[in-house]
Amino acid sequence: MYLTKEENSMLKGENGYAVKKSMEILAALGRIYNAEKLIDVGSVQVSGVSYHNLGDAGLEFLEELAKDGKVKVLTTLNPAGMDLENWKNLGISEDFAKKQKLVIKAFEKMGIVTSCTCTPYLIGNLPRYGEHIAWSESSAVTFANSVIGAKTNREGGPSALAAAFVGKTPYYGLHLDENRVPNIHIHIDTSLKKISDFGALGYCIGKKAENKIPYLTGMKEADVDELKSFSASIVTYGSKPLYYIKGITPGYEKYQIPAEKIIIEQKDLQEAYSKINDQVTDIELVCIGCPHCSIKEISQIAQLLNKKQISPKTEFWVASSRAAKQLSDIRGYTKIIERAGGKFACDTCMAVAPLKGRFKSVATTSAKGCYYSRHNKMLTKMGSIKECVDAAVTGKWK
Amino acid sequence: MKGRIIMKGKIQDVALVTSEPISFYGGVDPNTGTLIEKGHELQGKSVKGKILVFPTGKGSTVGSYTLYRMKKSGTAPAGIINRECGTVIAVGAIISEIPCVDLIDISKIKTGDLIRVENEKVSILNPDKK
Numbered sequence: 001m002y003l004t005k006e007e008n009s010m011l012k013g014e015n016g017y018a019v020k021k022s023m024e025i026l027a028a029l030g031r032i033y034n035a036e037k038l039i040d041v042g043s044v045q046v047s048g049v050s051y052h053n054l055g056d057a058g059l060e061f062l063e064e065l066a067k068d069g070k071v072k073v074l075t076t077l078n079p080a081g082m083d084l085e086n087w088k089n090l091g092i093s094e095d096f097a098k099k100q101k102l103v104i105k106a107f108e109k110m111g112i113v114t115s116c117t118c119t120p121y122l123i124g125n126l127p128r129y130g131e132h133i134a135w136s137e138s139s140a141v142t143f144a145n146s147v148i149g150a151k152t153n154r155e156g157g158p159s160a161l162a163a164a165f166v167g168k169t170p171y172y173g174l175h176l177d178e179n180r181v182p183n184i185h186i187h188i189d190t191s192l193k194k195i196s197d198f199g200a201l202g203y204c205i206g207k208k209a210e211n212k213i214p215y216l217t218g219m220k221e222a223d224v225d226e227l228k229s230f231s232a233s234i235v236t237y238g239s240k241p242l243y244y245i246k247g248i249t250p251g252y253e254k255y256q257i258p259a260e261k262i263i264i265e266q267k268d269l270q271e272a273y274s275k276i277n278d279q280v281t282d283i284e285l286v287c288i289g290c291p292h293c294s295i296k297e298i299s300q301i302a303q304l305l306n307k308k309q310i311s312p313k314t315e316f317w318v319a320s321s322r323a324a325k326q327l328s329d330i331r332g333y334t335k336i337i338e339r340a341g342g343k344f345a346c347d348t349c350m351a352v353a354p355l356k357g358r359f360k361s362v363a364t365t366s367a368k369g370c371y372y373s374r375h376n377k378m379l380t381k382m383g384s385i386k387e388c389v390d391a392a393v394t395g396k397w398k
Numbered sequence: 399m400k401g402r403i404i405m406k407g408k409i410q411d412v413a414l415v416t417s418e419p420i421s422f423y424g425g426v427d428p429n430t431g432t433l434i435e436k437g438h439e440l441q442g443k444s445v446k447g448k449i450l451v452f453p454t455g456k457g458s459t460v461g462s463y464t465l466y467r468m469k470k471s472g473t474a475p476a477g478i479i480n481r482e483c484g485t486v487i488a489v490g491a492i493i494s495e496i497p498c499v500d501l502i503d504i505s506k507i508k509t510g511d512l513i514r515v516e517n518e519k520v521s522i523l524n525p526d527k528k
Contacts, residue, residue, distance in 0.1 A: 021493065028404050028488045032500075053460045055428070057467030061493060136459070156459025158489045 001030035001170065002037045010166065018069025018110075022162035026170055029159060035170035042127050042150075043074040044164040045120045046112065047136035048157025050081035050352035051100040059103055065161070066109040072167035075112045076120040078137050078157075079292070079319075079349045080104060084116065090317075090345055096354060112164070116347035117321035119228065119292045121148065124323075129250055132175055134163035139232035139291045139368065142241040147227050149250040151175050154241045174242060180251075182215035182244050185258045189218060190266040194384035198226045199367030200272035201264065202233025208262050210238040215258055216245040228291050233367035276370045278361075278379035282313070285359040285378070286392040287350045288385060289319030290369035295327045297385065301342075302333035304389040310341035311395030315359070317345045342392070363391040399502050399520045401479075404488045407497030409477040410514040410523070413507050414448040416440045421457025422464040422490065431473030449513045450475035451504050455487035465490030477515045479504060 003011065011027060013020040026038060048054060054062070081100050082092040092100075104114050115123055118137050127133045127150035135141050136155040144150045153173040155163065163169040173179055186205055192198060205214055214234075222230070222245065235241045244252040288301060301318060310316045318337060320328070325346050328334045334344065345353070350364065351372035362373045363381040365388055370380040381397045391397045416439045420426070425435040431446030446468075455461065465487075468474035478491055483500035491498035497515050507513065512523040 024405075024492050025489055028492055029485060031402060032404070032483060032485070032488055048460060048463065053423075054463055055467050057428075057470045058463040060470065061463065061466050156462060156485055156489060158459075158462050158493060159485060 001027060001035050003027065007038060016068040018065045018067070018165050021065065022165040025159055025162040026166060026168065030170035030172070033170060033172040035172040037171050038166070038168040039132055039171045039175065040167060041073060041134045041163055041169050042131045043076070043125050043133050044071065044160050045076050045078065045125065045135035045137055045140055046107070046157060046160045046164065047078040049078045049103060049107070049116065051096060051103050052081040052352060052354045054103060059099060059106070062103060062106040066106040069110050069165050071111045071164040073164060074125060075164040076115040076117070076125040077107055077112055078116070079118055079352050080116050080347050081353050082348050083345050084347045086344060086346065089343060091358065092354070115321060115323070117292050117323070118349065119294070119321060122292070122294055122324065123321050132169070134160050134169040136160040138235040138241060139228070142231035142235045142243070143228055145174060145242040146231060146244065146249050147224070151180070180213070180242060182213045182255050183258050183260070184209045184212040184214050185261040186214045186216045187218045187261060187263045188216060189263050190269060192219070192222070192226070195226055195229050195365050196367070196382045196384055197269060198222065198230040199233040199365070199382060200269045200276065202230045203237045203272040203276060203367050204264050204268045206234045206237025206239045211240060213240050214243045215252065215255065216243060217257065219245050219248060222248055225294055225297055229366060232291050236368040236371050273382065276367055276380065276382050278381070280361045280379040280381060281396050283361050283363045283381065283391045283395060283397050284313070285315050285317065285362045286388050287317040287319060287345070287362060287364050287369065288388055289317070289345070290350055290364060290366035292349065293318055293320040293324060295324050298324060298328045298333050299331065300385050301389065302336040304386055305340040305342060306336055308340050308393050310392045313395040314392050316342040316392040318342060319345045319349045322346045363388050363397055399506065401499040401501040401518050401520060403518045404483050404498035404500055405491040405496060406517045407477070407495070408516045409449065409497045410512070411447065411449045411476045413451050413509060413511045413513045414440065414443060414445060415451040415504065415507050415509045417453065419454050419456040420452045421455065422461035422486070423458040425457060426464065426468070428464050428467045428473060429471060431468060445475045446473045447476050449477040449479060449515065451479045451507050453481040453504065455484045457486065459486050461486040462490035462493060465496065466494045469494035469496060479507070479513070479515065479520060
């Protein structure tokens with residue numbers, strides 16, 4: 001890979017330890033993937049924030065980098081392992097909280113906006129169409145590539161951090177137009193009625209179009225929340241972090257409909273539900289917000305919970321960014337949800353919080369949420385926001 | 399044999415070889431260095447201090463930090479040889495400073511062979527081999 005004079009001096013360590021390590025990472029990735037050069041990125045999203053996943057070694061590595069590392073472009077952060085303010089109320093231990101706060105402190109020292117959300121595009125890290133970015137967090141990567149039309153590979157935590165310290169990323173993979181061509185046609189021959197249908201659809205396509213770039217036809221409508229859910233699901237279950245939807249996402253006009261064709265019918269969605277759902281009636285946790293709830297979703301939850309009471313046997317969590325919660329506070333939604341017995345879980349989510357052993361079952365709107373909950377040994381149910389709220393109120397899935 | 403340097407370094411140690419990909423996150427216990435993935439060829443074997451030879455990485459990107467954690471606790475492999483190194487293993491080797499080389503025909507290496515890795519060069523030092 002070609003390196004400029006300036007990049008070579010970074011590699012030699014003339015700009016400090018963090019930049020040197022970062023250049024080593026970028027140069028190695030460039031070699032592995034045959035990148036011709038490094039290119040500038042407009043923004044970075046860094047994953048690998050939960051102390052639950054990082055452990056002491058990860059924390060130590062971040063503290064080492066924070067000694068002399070400062071990010072060069074707008075950099076936002078993925079969810080942490082806990083709500084940074086309300087952690088006690090969510091049953092997080094003192095020890096865990098102490099370590100998690102040190103992780104956040106290290107990121108703050110690097111100059112990162114500690115947004116702690118998987119929806120950076122909803123809170124101010126919004127790239128433009130065609131912009132090169134270096135993001136980790138698979139759902140955000142997929143949303144940015146597909147719904148916004150920005151260009152990013154699926155980075156890991158350390159490689160995204162490296163891009164932030166250098167302001168560049170190797171020019172390969174989905175940064176190149178030739179690798180963004182759709183290669184499988186998915187025709188939707190059924191109507192999508194609720195948000196979880198988009199999760200189920202993502203499951204079907206992810207499994208059937210493993211490692212391919214789908215071109216969807218037949219989808220009549222989808223709002224940002226539905227596309228956010230679909231983005232999370234499709235990449236969790238196996239396809240590349242890029243798709244096109246005719247008439248809905250940008251850039252599809254540039255391509256011909258691929259020859260290889262798969263039709264998705266109602267029975268496929270039903271099968272997806274039967275794979276994602278377990279046999280369970282009593283629901284111990286209801287969590288909405290994977291990816292993080294938008295202010296629109298929070299308003300829907302508040303409307304459904306108004307003058308209702310959550311079952312004493314069930315916990316109800318709204319996972320969102322702190323920014324969305326602040327808007328919810330202003331609108332009075334927070335008060336309604338908390339009065340009903342619900343809790344906000346800001347800065348964190350069901351995929352990265354230490355939930356193993358705490359709940360036997362979970363209901364959620366998210367197919368990705370179900371996937372990670374199974375890792376945490378929970379039985380899962382997926383449905384609409386209304387079905388989830390009903391489960392929280394009655395303690396049972398109907 | 400000559401490959402491609404992922405992380406430079408010189409090391410001489412005994413090989414532990416598998417033909418199956420390895421996930422460090424969830425697949426290896428960082429406290430002991432034991433491979434714990436159910437049904438894996440190397441299940442129950444310790445990678446600690448070995449030159450670990452496997453085709454490629456798999457699984458979550460958190461695996462890079464797991465390697466770093468192993469290096470800090472003294473349970474990491476001494477070196478890594480891959481057929482084709484992916485992002486997770488490459489980044490893990492770099493941040494942990496574990497010598498790592500790929501594009502090597504790993505079928506030539508057997509568990510127990512004495513191996514020397516010298517940047518992109520890999521030599522089998524067994525007395526009966528040249």
